[in-house]
Amino acid sequence: MYGAEEVPPPSVLWLSAVQHIAVLGIVMVFPVLVARAAGASPTVAAQVVSAGVLALGLGTALQALARGPVGSGYLAPTGFQAVYLGPSLVAAQAGGLPLVFGMTIFSGLVEAALSRIWRPLRPYLPPEMAGLVVVLTGLVAAAIGIRFLMAGQGGEPASLADWAAAGFTLAVMVGLNLWTRGMLRMFCALIGMVAGYLVAVWLGLGSPAELAAIAGMPLVALPRFDHVAWSFDLALALPFVVAGVAAAMNTSANVTIFQRLNDTEWVRPDMRSISGGTLADGVAASTSGLLGSYGLSTVTASVGVIVATGVASRKIAYAIAAIAVVLAFLPKFAAVMVAIPGPVVAGALVFVSCFILIGGMQIITSRMLDARKTIVIGLSVGAGLAVLMFPAAAAAAPAWVRPLLDSALVTGTVIAFGLNLLFRLGVRQRVSLELEPAGDYPQAIQDFFTQRGKSWGARPDVIRRAIFGVTQLTEAVIENCAPQGRLTIEASFDEFNLEVHVGYHGELLELPDMRPTEREVREAEDGVRRLAGFMLRRNADRAQSARKDGRVVIHFHFDH
Amino acid sequence: MEIMIGQSAGVSTVEPKGRIDSLTAKEFGDRVCALIRSGANRVVIDLANIAYISSAGFRALLIAGKLAEESNGRLVLCGVVGEVQRLFDISAFSTAFQIYPTREECIAKVQAG
Numbered sequence: 001m002y003g004a005e006e007v008p009p010p011s012v013l014w015l016s017a018v019q020h021i022a023v024l025g026i027v028m029v030f031p032v033l034v035a036r037a038a039g040a041s042p043t044v045a046a047q048v049v050s051a052g053v054l055a056l057g058l059g060t061a062l063q064a065l066a067r068g069p070v071g072s073g074y075l076a077p078t079g080f081q082a083v084y085l086g087p088s089l090v091a092a093q094a095g096g097l098p099l100v101f102g103m104t105i106f107s108g109l110v111e112a113a114l115s116r117i118w119r120p121l122r123p124y125l126p127p128e129m130a131g132l133v134v135v136l137t138g139l140v141a142a143a144i145g146i147r148f149l150m151a152g153q154g155g156e157p158a159s160l161a162d163w164a165a166a167g168f169t170l171a172v173m174v175g176l177n178l179w180t181r182g183m184l185r186m187f188c189a190l191i192g193m194v195a196g197y198l199v200a201v202w203l204g205l206g207s208p209a210e211l212a213a214i215a216g217m218p219l220v221a222l223p224r225f226d227h228v229a230w231s232f233d234l235a236l237a238l239p240f241v242v243a244g245v246a247a248a249m250n251t252s253a254n255v256t257i258f259q260r261l262n263d264t265e266w267v268r269p270d271m272r273s274i275s276g277g278t279l280a281d282g283v284a285a286s287t288s289g290l291l292g293s294y295g296l297s298t299v300t301a302s303v304g305v306i307v308a309t310g311v312a313s314r315k316i317a318y319a320i321a322a323i324a325v326v327l328a329f330l331p332k333f334a335a336v337m338v339a340i341p342g343p344v345v346a347g348a349l350v351f352v353s354c355f356i357l358i359g360g361m362q363i364i365t366s367r368m369l370d371a372r373k374t375i376v377i378g379l380s381v382g383a384g385l386a387v388l389m390f391p392a393a394a395a396a397a398p399a400w401v402r403p404l405l406d407s408a409l410v411t412g413t414v415i416a417f418g419l420n421l422l423f424r425l426g427v428r429q430r431v432s433l434e435l436e437p438a439g440d441y442p443q444a445i446q447d448f449f450t451q452r453g454k455s456w457g458a459r460p461d462v463i464r465r466a467i468f469g470v471t472q473l474t475e476a477v478i479e480n481c482a483p484q485g486r487l488t489i490e491a492s493f494d495e496f497n498l499e500v501h502v503g504y505h506g507e508l509l510e511l512p513d514m515r516p517t518e519r520e521v522r523e524a525e526d527g528v529r530r531l532a533g534f535m536l537r538r539n540a541d542r543a544q545s546a547r548k549d550g551r552v553v554i555h556f557h558f559d560h
Numbered sequence: 561m562e563i564m565i566g567q568s569a570g571v572s573t574v575e576p577k578g579r580i581d582s583l584t585a586k587e588f589g590d591r592v593c594a595l596i597r598s599g600a601n602r603v604v605i606d607l608a609n610i611a612y613i614s615s616a617g618f619r620a621l622l623i624a625g626k627l628a629e630e631s632n633g634r635l636v637l638c639g640v641v642g643e644v645q646r647l648f649d650i651s652a653f654s655t656a657f658q659i660y661p662t663r664e665e666c667i668a669k670v671q672a673g
Contacts, residue, residue, distance in 0.1 A: 442579065442581070442612070464643060468612070468643070468647065471581075471612065471614075472614050472615065475581055475582050475614050475616070476614075478582070479582050479616070515651070515652050518622050518626075518656060521615075521618065521619050521622055522622050522623050522626060527619065528616050528619050529615075531615035531618060531619070531651065532614065532615035534652075535615060535647070535651050538650040538651075538652075539650050
């Protein structure tokens with residue numbers, strides 16, 4: 001309804017910003033969980049949240065910058081990220097909050113560095129892996145939500161009241177999203193959370209200590225940073241590197257979703273916007289650690305809300321940043337966030353996980369997948385699920401490997417990265433085929449490019465164009481150019497280009513810029529031949545026909 | 561290539577299946593032209609089951625369209641979607657033919673003259 005460059009009316013702009021803050025409120029549970037794991041009081045937990053809110057305002061504003069090296073140019077709300085949860089919980093237990101903050105700075109720096117070399121890294125982190133990270137984030141979000149209900153916040157099984165509050169929160173969000181229009185649909189997540197919070201408190205589900213902390217906090221006060229200290233532990237470097245890589249992939253995938261949402265003719269990721277977004281993401285995470293808070297990245301739950309509502313104006317990012325700065329001066333807000341009842345968080349997480357999961361699956365299936373890629377994705381999702389389902393098995397693993405097994409996202413991403421590297425060994429990027437003009441060449445061309453396209457993980461639309469180009473060319477050559485012997489086809493692929501060279505001995509086939517007239521196509525002797533050349537030129541992004549060493553070589557280039 | 565020919569409310573319907581290339585275009589064009597010459601000159605060609613159409617296929621369609629026009633008949637197309645739509649676009653023939661989304665719309669347009 002509102003694209004990145006459009007400016008909605010002030011009411012929609014500010015209410016959208018408030019809704020995004022509310023959605024970011026769902027993930028504020030992550031620093032609260034980490035603060036609790038470090039044994040921090042509700043007051044310190046609120047300080048961690050406040051510092052993070054300040055950093056997420058900065059991160060969201062940086063993301064919206066459309067010029068310069070920093071920023072994706074989209075409304076990409078930044079918030080506390082699930083990818084940091086596993087490593088941060090381990091750090092909290094091993095070295096308290098200072099270790100969490102120090103390692104978060106390190107992770108953000110890793111991500112910022114990656115953003116500068118993201119383009120050459122792309123073959124090793126292909127889109128189906130970015131989609132996998134999103135799917136795992138969706139699974140983790142749903143699992144944390146369900147865990148709140150099944151195990152309760154204090155380890156107790158959920159009561160009937162817990163289920164009622166979670167069910168009510170989810171039902172309000174789903175109901176408003178499916179069966180209403182306009183403002184009610186746009187603000188379904190915000191309304192659901194407020195309604196759920198009120199019902200949960202009415203049902204007596206708030207934590208008395210945390211609710212008391214709300215009452216004890218001043219309304220307005222300068223943010224406090226007396227909890228801030230930093231430390232570093234080399235033993236935890238690897239999981240935090242993985243968290244940085246996963247955050248970069250998460251943001252790369254989110255920015256790709258925004259590009260598609262804002263451009264109906266989207267065909268390939270815009271790398272400037274992706275690397276600018278990743279740099280902004282790393283800066284936001286490091287700033288958060290510096291200010292004494294938990295790791296930040298663009299929030300896929302917010303992407304879900306933007307896709308569900310269609311409100312994507314980047315002006316909203318600046319409104320979110322303004323609200324975040326104000327909120328950092330309102331300690332009661334952080335205390336309210338710390339006290340959101342678990343069942344409300346559960347209902348909201350399950351709601352947003354629907355959109356995250358489907359978004360990730362769409363990214364995965366946007367590429368052709370062969371058996372290798374199917375196995376990479378299947379095993380990685382399976383490993384992630386195993387970590388979610390059997391956390392005790394990870395706890396029993398040797399100490400050096402445990403940091404990789406504490407988080408489904410880290411485990412799944414590392415396995416996918418390793419398998420992708422291993423399976424790339426057998427994939428030839430340059431392949432060739434010889435065609436007998438008398439044979440069933442259409443089927444041979446179809447099979448050749450389909451199989452190669454799957455092993456390359458190419459986009460299906462590009463492979464379809466290559467199949468048409470080579471088939472039409474072969475047909476035109478056989479009919480018009482008196483070929484002697486076989487035609488040879490060579491194809492080479494990287495993430496950005498598909499090059500196809502077709503060589504034969506015979507007459508040159510021209511690739512004219514001008515189409516023959518209808519009459520010429522019907523009646524002229526060379527009408528069909530010239531039409532074929534014209535279609536071949538327009539089918540590829542670049543096409544060239546030349547005679548070389550006595551052979552005709554026709555070159556098609558396809559952008560990928 | 562398989563070609564199904566039928567009649568619906570006084571309009572001939574032609575439904576080719578498979579590929580229209582240099583091997584099949586002649587047979588396809590001859591069948592449609594024979595239909596028009598036999599007096600059934602109001603023709604709907606449904607391309608929904610065509611996976612590939614080459615320059616030879618476009619020539620067959622242009623010849624049939626011209627013949628229908630000369631015999632005061634009409635030739636319209638439907639089922640031009642996906643890859644076939646793209647091939648009409650790159651051949652710059654999307655506007656050379658009357659194309660409608662469904663067979664029912666085609667029949668109604670041909671009947672209306």
